[in-house]
Amino acid sequence: MTSTLERIAPFQNEVIKNFQDPADVAAMEAALASVKSRFGAHYPLVIDGQKIETEKKIRSLNPADPSQVVGLTSSASKEQALSAIDAAVRAFETWKKTSAQERAAYLFKAAALMRERRFEYDALLTYEVGKSWGEADGDIAEAIDFLEFYAREALRYAQPQPVVPIAGEQNELVYIPLGVGAIIPPWNFAGAIMAGMTAAAIVSGNTVLLKPSSDSAVIAAWFVDLLAEVGVPNGVVNFVPGSGSVIGDLIVAHPQIRFISFTGSKEVGLHINELAAKTAPGQKWIKRVVAEMGGKDSIVVAGDADVDAAVEGVAISAFGFQGQKCSACSRAIVDASIYDEFVEKLKGRVAKITVGDPADRANYMGPVVNESALKSISEYIEIGKKEGRLIHGGGRIGETGYFLEPTVIADVDPMARISQEEIFGPVLAIIKADDFDHAMEIANNTEFGLTGSLYTSDESKIARAKEEFFVGNLYFNRKSTGAFVGVHPFGGFNMSGTDSKAGGRDYLLLFMQAKTMSRKA
Numbered sequence: 312m313t314s315t316l317e318r319i320a321p322f323q324n325e326v327i328k329n330f331q332d333p334a335d336v337a338a339m340e341a342a343l344a345s346v347k348s349r350f351g352a353h354y355p356l357v358i359d360g361q362k363i364e365t366e367k368k369i370r371s372l373n374p375a376d377p378s379q380v381v382g383l384t385s386s387a388s389k390e391q392a393l394s395a396i397d398a399a400v401r402a403f404e405t406w407k408k409t410s411a412q413e414r415a416a417y418l419f420k421a422a423a424l425m426r427e428r429r430f431e432y433d434a435l436l437t438y439e440v441g442k443s444w445g446e447a448d449g450d451i452a453e454a455i456d457f458l459e460f461y462a463r464e465a466l467r468y469a470q471p472q473p474v475v476p477i478a479g480e481q482n483e484l485v486y487i488p489l490g491v492g493a494i495i496p497p498w499n500f501a502g503a504i505m506a507g508m509t510a511a512a513i514v515s516g517n518t519v520l521l522k523p524s525s526d527s528a529v530i531a532a533w534f535v536d537l538l539a540e541v542g543v544p545n546g547v548v549n550f551v552p553g554s555g556s557v558i559g560d561l562i563v564a565h566p567q568i569r570f571i572s573f574t575g576s577k578e579v580g581l582h583i584n585e586l587a588a589k590t591a592p593g594q595k596w597i598k599r600v601v602a603e604m605g606g607k608d609s610i611v612v613a614g615d616a617d618v619d620a621a622v623e624g625v626a627i628s629a630f631g632f633q634g635q636k637c638s639a640c641s642r643a644i645v646d647a648s649i650y651d652e653f654v655e656k657l658k659g660r661v662a663k664i665t666v667g668d669p670a671d672r673a674n675y676m677g678p679v680v681n682e683s684a685l686k687s688i689s690e691y692i693e694i695g696k697k698e699g700r701l702i703h704g705g706g707r708i709g710e711t712g713y714f715l716e717p718t719v720i721a722d723v724d725p726m727a728r729i730s731q732e733e734i735f736g737p738v739l740a741i742i743k744a745d746d747f748d749h750a751m752e753i754a755n756n757t758e759f760g761l762t763g764s765l766y767t768s769d770e771s772k773i774a775r776a777k778e779e780f781f782v783g784n785l786y787f788n789r790k791s792t793g794a795f796v797g798v799h800p801f802g803g804f805n806m807s808g809t810d811s812k813a814g815g816r817d818y819l820l821l822f823m824q825a826k827t828m829s830r831k832a
């Protein structure tokens with residue numbers, strides 16, 4: 312008999328649209344108009360399948376024009392967060408007994424519907440977080456990939472697991488879910504990471520509270536609606552947007568919460584890790600924390616590199632989605648022998664970057680996500696102007712949206728603040744390395760270890776980087792962004808997180824525990 316997994320087509324990544332096809336362009340234009348016509352809609356909490364409107368609202372603003380309210384999401388109180396935990400605890404009793412086949416089927420259905428409505432989701436991301444068309448489509452393609460990939464992974468883990476046979480006994484090992492989890496995603500991959508973290512937890516048999524980022528609560532509300540539409544039972548995913556300090560801490564510290572799946576900044580991740588480590592009265596387990604955190608990612612350009620290719624890779628990695636990717640290149644570490652040539656060529660390349668409303672397809676860069684990001688990135692730019700030589704950008708564009716120029720600062724000391732701290736915006740530091748040894752030393756000199764890239768034509772340098780460049784995702788002669796689900800399992804070392812790999816074969820294990828059963832033959 313063939314297993315369910317064998318009957319399902321092998322996983323394949325969605326192709327990201329480049330919008331060269333006029334039909335795609337027309338569909339995206341129509342989706343942008345359609346989403347715009349729904350601006351200002353209200354999105355309730357969802358607790359045990361019940362929709363609850365609260366007086367207090369989270370306003371999702373269009374960062375390209377913050378006078379436009381993309382949507383108003385209800386904001387959960389402490390009592391509502393507690394009732395969501397109760398609902399998830401109750402739902403777990405039945406959900407944990409559903410088969411992996413049934414759970415996976417919900418994800419396959421959700422993926423199919425998301426694919427059908429892809430442009431609408433793309434358009435929402437353009438308005439809610441300021442993604443260009445291509446970036447928005449990449450995010451939604453990745454969300455679909457996560458649904459498809461984790462569904463197959465759940466089926467794989469449900470198959471008989473190998474144990475060493477022994478005479479006189481029958482032994483088996485099965486993976487069972489953990490319990491109730493808190494899902495706390497960031498806004499920057501507002502579709503992909505939010506959907507991926509939620510899907511991984513529930514397809515493994517857990518029930519969850521989804522607390523989205525306040526900057527991207529509408530896309531999360533759409534996703535929760537989608538899961539209900541495909542029949543995911545009430546209480547499996549409870550939607551509780553709200554303040555991190557008010558309900559976030561309460562949820563993380565609650566004794567009925569079994570695990571926390573977090574993606575976001577180092578500061579919040581460490582806070583959650585600390586809080587989760589305290590045992591609350593009545594708590595029966597040690598909480599598991601999966602934390603994927605920040606980065607300070609470098610592209611090393613060796614003296615023997617193809618300089619033009621490196622310039623292109625650095626520009627795309629640094630300024631795609633305004634540098635607001637955890638994988639974004641924020642440091643180019645360039646060999647002294649080609650340094651001047653690289654700086655000059657990069658300056659020319661960055662000057663060609665178009666910045667403006669991402670709803671207009673002509674713009675490569677949109678706004679940064681909100682006013683506080685604008686402020687903190689601008690502060691870093693001022694620091695950078697003192698720490699190095701400004702060669703491009705350095706200021707705000709216009710006064711309406713949160714637009715910043717792509718900013719490049721050369722001659723930065725490896726220990727300067729803009730070389731060490733995560734800025735999370737369109738700011739690139741260029742650092743001169745004496746030679747390859749020095750470049751490797753600089754590449755590893757931060758507390759992070761997320762992504763990195765090396766441009767070189769020398770196999771021995773590639774071999775050395777494989778050993779020495781301490782990052783979770785290392786690339787050669789290509790950009791440092793754009794990891795594909797299944798192809799480039801993603802996640803970093805050190806202060807970049809708990810060493811997990813989203814979109815990889817180990818990921819679902821983070822949401823399960825193994826039970827061994829032995830029977831005398």
Ligand code: NAD
Pocket residue numbers: 495496497498499500504522523524525554555556558559560563574575576577579580582583603604605606636637638733735761801802803807808
């Ligand atoms: P953030 O840390 O500000 O927020 C992340 C999430 O935590 C949000 O949902 C927020 O509402 C919530 N939160 C805040 N305080 C909380 C609390 N006390 N309790 C519970 N939840 C709380 O991060 P962000 O600005 O949304 O995202 C950007 C950061 O995410 C960057 O540092 C980036 O590098 C990182 N990131 C990492 C990865 C990765 O895979 N390693 C991927 C994407 C983003």
